[in-house]
Amino acid sequence: MSQVSIMDSALACALGSSSEEVWTRLCRGDSAIGPMDDIDTDQLDCHNAAAISGLSRGKEPNRICSLMRFTLEQLAPVPADTVVIWAGVKGNVEYVEALAEGIEPPTIRQPRDYRQWVCRYLGIEDRGIEVNAACASSTVAIALAMQMIAQGECSRVLVCAADIVSRFTFTGFAALKALSPTVCRPFDVMRDGLCLGDGAGAMLLADSVAASDCVDRLVVRLSGWGISNDANHITGPARDGSGLIDAIRQALQSADLSAADVAAWCTHGTGTVYNDAMELTVLEEIFGSRRLPLFSIKGAVGHTLGAAGVLETALCVRALREQEVPPTVGLRRAEPAAGGSVSNECQPLQGNTILTTNSGFGGVNGALVLQLIQDG
Amino acid sequence: MKDGWGYLRGGSRPSPTRGKPMIPKASDIFDQAPQRYGRFDKYTRLGCAALALALRDAAIDCGNEQRSIGIVTSSKWETTKVDTEYYHGTLKEGGAFASPNLFSYTLPGVMLGECAVQFGVKGPTVCVGETEKWGECALATALRLLDSMTVSVMVAGWVDDPPGESADAAGAVAVVLERVPQTVPGPVKWIRRHEGRLYDENGREVVSLFDLFGL
Incomplete structure (x- = not known):
């Protein structure tokens, strides 16, 4: 492969x-x-x-x-x-x-x-x-x-x-x-x-x-992906986050990584009550008590629907290179379950792996794992 | 060639080019009809019916258990017809009375979501574009996902409900693909990939989903 x-x-x-x-x-x-x-x-x-x-x-x-x-x-x-x-x-x-x-x-x-x-x-x-x-x-x-x-x-x-x-x-x-x-x-x-x-x-x-034509030896590699369906509701997320959990686990498995390897999570983070609550449930299920940086860009750029994934992946590439994750714009007082993870300021990125996910109507979830690699 | 609906291993053969599609009654297809069946638009009814028949033919029991099965359907017009209906409803009162139900069905993936809920499908669900060869992209995408080893059963289908003069070309077809067939005593057909192309067990190239029906 x-x-x-x-x-x-x-x-x-x-x-x-x-x-x-x-x-x-x-x-x-x-x-x-x-x-x-x-x-x-x-x-x-x-x-x-x-x-x-x-x-x-x-x-x-x-x-x-x-x-x-x-x-x-x-x-x-x-x-x-x-x-x-x-x-x-x-x-x-x-x-x-x-x-x-x-x-x-x-x-x-x-x-x-x-x-x-x-x-x-x-x-x-x-x-x-x-x-x-x-x-x-x-x-x-x-x-x-x-x-x-x-x-x-x-x-x-x-x-x-x-x-x-x-x-x-x-x-x-x-x-x-x-x-x-x-x-x-x-x-x-x-x-x-x-x-x-x-x-x-x-x-x-x-x-x-x-x-190999690329002169930059520091490359961002797509290491894993996962796609799943909630099989729960056509417009609302599964409250237990089971579909997104499946997608994330699949992505980590295909990348041959564990949750402990993930340094930050770029969430779907739409700002709706149910989506964000679902993602915080997933945070606990996947990462346990570890408080890794997570962020959403939608308070700054809005929800760009089908383009959201590629925009967010492009910004994750930048985050890996800069070794910092951007703020969650719009955030004033974080949900208690997000405390220590989400911030309205830039956060340092301590590691070379980012998870990025999106979820959509019809119950679909997608997850990607990106890694910054020193090539050659 | 008759118009209508049927199974790969029985029933009448569907026609992708002639006649109006028969939309079976819910009681003909489902032991228990989807909760929102009465609200489904035609695109969703067609897709859901074809998937139900395909899963039944593959002896996959879609009871209460959720399964790691994926679905890929292709469509040329996606939900354009319901899009038009929804948008007309927004032109009055500045859109204040736009229908949330109709809007939901303006996303083609919502048809897959309804199928996922009905059949307990937890694998990847994706809509892809359509060529002039019915279901070509859905078939290829489903095989890519099977090759990824993340899922062992995929349903590949074509669903269309075109607007205007092409409206008669509406219909749906679905087939169940399994990497290592286990759900039925023997597979109905084998297909294999070679250098990016698909071939059936007789070495004939498979381009459209209808090639699998011998049409």
């Missing part, structure tokens, strides 16, 4: 237009969450999101492509034989909204259209798949990419993911009472829901042969 390394990544969200800017602002404790200009929320209880101001389709088929193009521009040239996996949750919202409002719908509407658009834009072969696993979409996509490389199916996979704040998703999450009427406060005793966010990310993964 080939080892899989993260060769390159890029992201764009309301907090910043590059990995560097997002990391800097995140560590400073900034949040991009604020009142929305583009969506009329007068008759709703919630009005905030982490939306990119002035995001327009420009010359692209729609706003998702425009955001993705901006993200792809940040990558180094992608080799022509790279396989592309597209991940997203609601790529057809602009199509559906245009149809309902009687305007010309965009030509891009299906997941396959997005993947082919990425291939055309990069000038690479039209190869790959599209993945939808709700809010764990890009985590699952990275896991599948890892599996494709590890099995020798291909040498490189580019995982691309994007979702935007739309009237469709905003009204939907508002109807489910999942949106915060204030701001997103993951793991806070007063948390009252999530805030949506615009986001796109791209991550190039490669096997050890392809990675």
Whole structure:
């Protein structure tokens, strides 16, 4: 089985237009969450999101492509034989909204259209798949990419993911009472829901042969993955965290590591009462009384749905290299069960292994284990 | 070739290209219907029915026990039809009366979630895109997950409920794949991977899920 390394990544969200800017602002404790200009929320209880101001389709088929193009521009040239996996949750919202409002719908509407658009834009072969696993979409996509490389199916996979704040998703999450009427406060005793966010990310993964071109001897390796289902409820997490526990154990086992090896956990941390409580149950079950640093970026960048996994994985790469984890922005008073683990300030990272997880509607959970390795 | 639904080892053969899909009554499929069956949209009903038939055919008892089984389905249009229905409901009163139930079913993975709850499926559940070859990506992805050794049984399926003029091309099919067949006395069919391609026991290339039905 080939080892899989993260060769390159890029992201764009309301907090910043590059990995560097997002990391800097995140560590400073900034949040991009604020009142929305583009969506009329007068008759709703919630009005905030982490939306990119002035995001327009420009010359692209729609706003998702425009955001993705901006993200792809940040990558180094992608080799022509790279396989592309597209991940997203609601790529057809602009199509559906245009149809309902009687305007010309965009030509891009299906997941396959997005993947082919990425291939055309990069000038690479039209190869790959599209993945939808709700809010764990890009985590699952990275896991599948890892599996494709590890099995020798291909040498490189580019995982691309994007979702935007739309009237469709905003009204939907508002109807489910999942949106915060204030701001997103993951793991806070007063948390009252999530805030949506615009986001796109791209991550190039490669096997050890392809990675040998890399001049940087300090590489971040994807060491393990796990995917599971709660088999409990379609929109709420299993309160005992059993599905996420399964995914984490699977990821650690495939990485040939134990919970004691994990130095930090990048949680899904949506800021909803039930998600965060579930993750704190998992914290105790997996890590016992050990208080390792955990964090959520969603109080700063919002919940970027299908893009959340790739954004968070990209920031975990940075955390491993900087040897510190970012603050959980929005946190004021931590849940007692999170005490000693979560902070609204940067925390030192003492180790070379990070766990990152996402969970989604339909009961799906995804877990990835990343390790900073001195290569050669 | 008849339209309708049936088993790999019996019943009438499904047609992916002609006729309207028959959506069986819940009582035809389930010993105990899913709790929210009455609220399911057509995409979810089709997918859940195909999975139930496939699991029954594979003699996998989906009682109260939860199992490490995974599901991968492919779809071209995903939930576009219910998306449109949901969005129309948001246009009045500034979206204040948008339907939370309809919104839930605008995520294709929720169909898999319903199946997971109904059949106690605890393994990976993923929706993938569709080519013009029904279920090609689902089949390939399911085999990748089987090869990962994290799960020994996967259900691969195709589910679609297209909008507009293509609406007649709705339907669903599902097959149970097992790495080391144990649940039935002998496997119905063998498939193997070789250099990224799939072949059946007669050496014929398997591209679509329908190839497994001899269609």
